Amino acid sequence: MSVTTTVSRTSPAPEPTPPTGRRGAPQKWGSPVVYFVALLFVGVCVAPVLYIVLGGFRSNSQITTDPAGLPHPWVIGNYTGILTSNVFWGEFANSLIVAIASTVGIVATGMMVSFVIARYDFKLKGAMYSLFAAGLMFPLVIAITPLYLVIKDLGLVDSLLGVIIPQIAFGLPTTVIILVPFLRAIPNEIEEAAAIDGLGRLGFFFRMVLPLSLPGVVTVGILGFVGSWNNYILPLYILNTQANYTLPLGVQVFTSQYSTDTAKVLAFTSLAMLPALVFFSIFERRIVGGLTGAVKG
Amino acid sequence: MSDTLGADPAHGRQSQGMQGARGVAKSATPAPPRAAAHRRGRARMRLEIAVLSAPAIIMFLAFVIFPIVLAAYYGFYRWKGYGDPTDWVGLSNYKLILTDPAFHDVLWHNGLLLVLSLVVQGPIAIALALLLNQKIRGRSAIRVLIFVPYIVSEIIVGIGWGLILQSDGAANGLLERIGLGSLAADWIADPDLAIWTLVAIITWKYIGFAVILMLAGLQSIPEEIFEAAQIDGATYWQIQRRITLPLLGPTIRIWAFLSIIGSLQLFDLVYIIWGPYVAGTTGTSTMAIYMLAQGRNAGNYGYGSAVAVVMFVISLVVALIYQRFVLRRDLRGAVTEGTV
Numbered sequence: 001m002s003v004t005t006t007v008s009r010t011s012p013a014p015e016p017t018p019p020t021g022r023r024g025a026p027q028k029w030g031s032p033v034v035y036f037v038a039l040l041f042v043g044v045c046v047a048p049v050l051y052i053v054l055g056g057f058r059s060n061s062q063i064t065t066d067p068a069g070l071p072h073p074w075v076i077g078n079y080t081g082i083l084t085s086n087v088f089w090g091e092f093a094n095s096l097i098v099a100i101a102s103t104v105g106i107v108a109t110g111m112m113v114s115f116v117i118a119r120y121d122f123k124l125k126g127a128m129y130s131l132f133a134a135g136l137m138f139p140l141v142i143a144i145t146p147l148y149l150v151i152k153d154l155g156l157v158d159s160l161l162g163v164i165i166p167q168i169a170f171g172l173p174t175t176v177i178i179l180v181p182f183l184r185a186i187p188n189e190i191e192e193a194a195a196i197d198g199l200g201r202l203g204f205f206f207r208m209v210l211p212l213s214l215p216g217v218v219t220v221g222i223l224g225f226v227g228s229w230n231n232y233i234l235p236l237y238i239l240n241t242q243a244n245y246t247l248p249l250g251v252q253v254f255t256s257q258y259s260t261d262t263a264k265v266l267a268f269t270s271l272a273m274l275p276a277l278v279f280f281s282i283f284e285r286r287i288v289g290g291l292t293g294a295v296k297g
Numbered sequence: 298m299s300d301t302l303g304a305d306p307a308h309g310r311q312s313q314g315m316q317g318a319r320g321v322a323k324s325a326t327p328a329p330p331r332a333a334a335h336r337r338g339r340a341r342m343r344l345e346i347a348v349l350s351a352p353a354i355i356m357f358l359a360f361v362i363f364p365i366v367l368a369a370y371y372g373f374y375r376w377k378g379y380g381d382p383t384d385w386v387g388l389s390n391y392k393l394i395l396t397d398p399a400f401h402d403v404l405w406h407n408g409l410l411l412v413l414s415l416v417v418q419g420p421i422a423i424a425l426a427l428l429l430n431q432k433i434r435g436r437s438a439i440r441v442l443i444f445v446p447y448i449v450s451e452i453i454v455g456i457g458w459g460l461i462l463q464s465d466g467a468a469n470g471l472l473e474r475i476g477l478g479s480l481a482a483d484w485i486a487d488p489d490l491a492i493w494t495l496v497a498i499i500t501w502k503y504i505g506f507a508v509i510l511m512l513a514g515l516q517s518i519p520e521e522i523f524e525a526a527q528i529d530g531a532t533y534w535q536i537q538r539r540i541t542l543p544l545l546g547p548t549i550r551i552w553a554f555l556s557i558i559g560s561l562q563l564f565d566l567v568y569i570i571w572g573p574y575v576a577g578t579t580g581t582s583t584m585a586i587y588m589l590a591q592g593r594n595a596g597n598y599g600y601g602s603a604v605a606v607v608m609f610v611i612s613l614v615v616a617l618i619y620q621r622f623v624l625r626r627d628l629r630g631a632v633t634e635g636t637v
Contacts, residue, residue, distance in 0.1 A: 034433055041425060042442045045505055049445055051467055052457045067470030113353035116346050128350065131357070137612045138361055139562040141585045142605045145378075145593060146367035147360060169360035172353055201345060230450030232565050248452040252569075255456055262460060273453045280448045281441045 049273075056267030063262050078267035088271065090243060091250035095275075098163050098235075098246055099228040105168035106224040107217060110175030115205060117176065118183035119191070129180065135173030140166075140233055148237045162238040163246070167228050175220040182216035183209060222283045229276045247272045365609065372603035377596055390603035399577065400604075403587040406492065406580070411560035413496050415553055418507050421500075423549070426511035427537060440512065443505040451502075455569030458498050459485065485570060491579035498566060503559070507552055514548030515541065550623050557619065561612050564589075584608045 055063060056078050057071040082088050117129050140147070147166060148157075156162030186209060194204045210217070232248045239245055242253065254268045372390055374382035394400050429439060446454070461467045462484040469481035484494045518541065526536050564585035567576050573590035576582040582590075588608065592601010 031431075034428055034431060037425070037428055038433070038439050042439055044501065045443045045446050048454075048457055048461060048501070049449060051461060052453070055460075064465075067465060067467040068474055069470075109353040109356065112349040116350045120342065120346055122343075122346060128354070131362075134613075135357065135361055137558065137616050138365055138609070139558075139564075139585075139612075141562055141564045141588070142609050142612075143361065143364035143368065145598060145601055145605070146364035146371065149367070150360065150364055165356065166360045169356040172357050172361075176353075226448060230448075230452075232450065232452050232569070248450055251452050251456065265456065266460070269453050269456055273449050276448055276450065277445065280444070284437075284441050284444060 052266050052273075053270045055263060056270045058263050058266075060261060060263050075263070078264050079271070081264070082268050082271055087242070087250070087254075088268070091245050091247050092275075094160060094244060095229055095246040095248075098160050098167070099225050101160075101164045102167040102171065102228040103221050103224040105164065106171040106175050107221050109168060110172055110179060110220060111210075111213075111217065113172070114176050114179035114183055115209060118180045119186075119209075129176070132173045132176040135170075136177070138170075138173075140170050140231075144233060144237055151238055157238060158240050158244055160239075160244060163231070163234050166234060166238075167224075167231060171220075171224050171227065174223060178220050178223075179213065179216045182213040186212050218283065222280065226276050226280060229279075365605075368602040368605045368609075370602075371599050372606045374599040375597070376599035376602075378593075378598040382599060384599075386599070390600050391607070393600070394604055394607055399582075400584075400587060402580070403582045403584050407561055407563065407583050409492065410496065410499065410563060410583070411557055414499060414503070414556050414560050417496070417500055418504050418556065419549070419553065422504055422507035422511050422552075423542075423545070425504075425508050426515055427541065429508070430512060430515045440509060444509055445505065446502045447506045447509075449502075451565035452569055454498065454502055455566055458501075459570050462494060486575075486579060488578065488580045491571070491581045495567065495570075495581045498570075499563070502566070503556070507556070510552050511545065511548055514545050518544045554616070554619055554624065557615060558612060561608070561615065584611075 054071055057074045057076065058069075059075045062069065062072065062075075113128070113132075117125050117132075151157055151162045151166070154162075156165070190208055190212075191204060194208055199207060230248065231246075232252075235246045235249050236252075239249060242250075245253065251269055251272050255265050258264045258268075371382055373385060373387060375384040375386050375390075376382035429436065433439075449457075464481075464483045464486070468484060469478075472478055472481050482490055484490055522540060522544075523536060526540055531539070562585060563583045567581050567583055567586050568589070571579055571581050571586075573582075573586050573594055576586050577590065584604065585608065588601050588604040591604060592598055595601075
């Protein structure tokens with residue numbers, strides 16, 4: 001298993017050139033059955049999302065008369081209307097602020113504590129690791145009511161900070177579990193060599209640890225960003241004026257406001273999901289590589 | 298430096314040849330280990346540990362652990378959510394929960410979702426991963442596309458599927474178009490169908506994650522093993538059954554764990570599509586929905602807190618049992634062989 005860990009970690013998307021002795025020099029197309037099943041599966045996965053995006057290009061009468069049809073003619077008014085509205089961009093900005101701050105917070109604090117758990121030797125470290133690992137069993141839903149009261153006592157209700165801080169806290173378990181194996185995998189020889197060269201522990205952290213555990217860092221960063229972008233229940237409880245809404249709340253409010261204007265709802269929904277999708281498809285290879293590293297321990 | 302490995306198998310790697318301890322001591326005190334220098338080094342190390350771990354620990358305790366403890370405390374009171382709780386009722390909230398037929402319903406729903414998630418998604422995901430693991434063109438594009446449902450947020454999935462599946466929505470429209478209009482149904486509001494609709498949506502949303510995880514597991518199995526088996530004359534099915542599946546075991550078991558925990562805690566999708574009240578009548582309510590409907594929405598925060606505690610205990614017990622009996626050997630194997 002040690003071999004597999006290294007492979008998946010160093011090359012997140014291994015597309016190894018066929019080793020010698022495998023048949024055929026260039027890559028063949030393979031069986032049509034495989035493509036058929038793959039296409040079918042991709043179709044099932046993507047069709048509902050496409051329906052939402054394309055629905056935004058239709059008019060309400062088109063949707064009513066033929067709910068499963070294609071846009072004919074294409075209507076762009078729904079999209080342009082939303083893209084020129086301050087409400088959408090305000091919520092977009094809030095989501096972006098919350099997601100970036102949460103991601104930075106998760107990566108920074110998670111990295112520091114994972115480093116301690118992985119590289120220091122002290123009595124409580126087993127307990128610390130178990131504490132965060134057990135955190136996987138504490139979903140936000142269970143704690144949401146008391147959490148709201150804590151946020152209220154801190155005077156952070158209806159502020160973005162009231163969403164950011166708990167998101168960092170609830171992002172920590174996954175972060176620690178993914179990062180600790182990465183940090184532990186850094187050979188001690190490197191640390192010793194760094195020490196001999198006069199690099200202090202913190203210097204070692206910034207010069208060696210950060211670069212070497214980058215795949216893990218990127219993975220937790222992506223998970224943190226997408227998780228924050230998509231978070232629904234926490235903003236639902238904490239934020240209560242529309243100026244502070246993040247996009248998931250914006251989508252919900254928009255949907256209830258324009259419940260009869262399905263096309264507009266679909267357009268709004270499409271625009272709200274786009275950033276996470278783009279962000280994810282850029283980093284997809286990283287996330288899979290990081291997950292394998294963590295799962296394989 | 299004492300060693301607290303016993304309880305936590307993940308630390309096994311450090312114990313190998315005592316590399317961990319030696320490395321730490323050396324780098325903290327590069328000078329010869331004289332007593333004074335050593336002590337100074339240890340004090341410095343303690344300071345570093347404190348500084349580096351304080352932000353995470355404090356936030357985690359304040360915003361994750363403390364609210365849970367608070368829920369446990371409120372669970373003993375009849376409490377409307379304002380002022381300090383004074384009306385101590387002992388375990389009667391818990392008695393009420395465990396004897397409430399509505400709670401039995403939601404427990405049954407969570408259990409059903411748990412089992413169906415495992416038996417529906419697992420085999421499909423393994424089969425698809427085996428299929429997609431072949432070197433076919435456009436594989437990376439396929440991987441991105443099947444992950445799309447997992448990335449799209451619950452609110453969007455809820456609204457999108459809600460519109461598609463409503464009685465005059467696209468799903469029924471499509472059925473009519475292809476001549477199967479008789480199969481059209483009220484997928485969301487019909488109490489006989491709603492739970493299956495939910496299962497379908499959950500499967501759609503999370504199967505991509507399962508497939509990607511299994512694919513990653515498959516790709517980390519060294520090619521040489523398959524080649525050796527082929528040379529020995531093993532058939533395709535023999536290879537899958539005797540080599541691939543066992544080697545994929547750890548990945549499958551981790552996925553199953555995540556799936557089980559997710560099923561027990563399901564909230565967003567049900568809340569968005571059905572809402573806490575309708576979910577009760579359409580038979581899609583889950584423990585988390587029950588918690589919200591009985592607690593916050595009914596103004597009975599004490600009772601809601603007690604439900605949260607019951608949910609937490611169920612999750613914890615299931616997780617502990619699973620770790621004890623299923624994940625144990627994975628952790629041990631992964632750790633002892635895992636030194637890179």
